[in-house]
Amino acid sequence: MRWEQLFADLEAQVAEQEAALEQAEEPSRTRAEHGRVLLADRLRGAVGHELSLRCPGTPLAGRLVDVGVDWLLLADGQGRELLVATAQVTAVGGLTSATAPASGPGPGEVARRLDLRRALRGLSRDRAAVSCLLTDGGALTGTVDRVGADFVELAEHPLDQPRRRAAVTAVRAVPLTAVVAVRTALPAVG
Structure with missing residues (x-):
């Protein structure tokens, strides 16, 4: 015993x-x-929630719609979309306690693997009028004409006018590293 x-x-x-x-x-x-945990995974856990972002030149805010490899998409209260370069985000407020699992194959994952250049090429294809917010605090308005390996070319014109030769005041190449965000114009009323 x-x-x-x-x-x-x-x-x-x-x-x-x-x-x-x-x-x-x-x-x-x-x-x-x-x-x-990657920032993108942390952000994906907050899809659908209101976020506030600190970025060079301007604070940004809106409902988080989607997150890509180097961008995030916000929708503001006025019906505009805001494509933000993640590299320019210095702080994020409004995150929930949720964190999305690391990305894996599945529906919707192809869009998330597209980088900022491809997202900007979509705006170019759609000929959408945009405001391009820059790291120096400035903004350019017009239409994305083309997207290169490390730059975006913008035909500057007033947002309330379509991109026509007579409306274009300048064409500027902007290094992608200088782009904070690209905001779509307000939807047409009518």
Whole structure:
């Protein structure tokens, strides 16, 4: 009987030590898991929520619609969309406690893998009138004419006029590193 008591005591001590080790490792595991979370995953957990962004030149805000590899899409209260270069975001407010799982194959994932250049090419194809917000705090208005490897070319014209030769006041090439965001024009009323 004494042996059984001794073995029971030893088993209890080992179980207690294992539980203590596991409890001590839990914060390390949690920190390691947090260390693998990308900003894009953190942002995807807030899709549908209102966010405020600090960016060079201007604060931005809106409901988060989607997140890509180097961009995020906001919708403002006026019906405009705002394509924001993630590299220009210095702080995000309004995040929820949710974090989306890391991206994997599935519906909608193709769009998320498209980079900022491809998203801008979509605006060029659609001939959408936009305001291009720049890191120096300035803004250019007009239509995206073309997107190169490291620049976007904008035909400047008033937002209330279509891109016609007579309306274009200048054509400017803007390095992608200088683009904070591209905002679509207000929807036409009528």
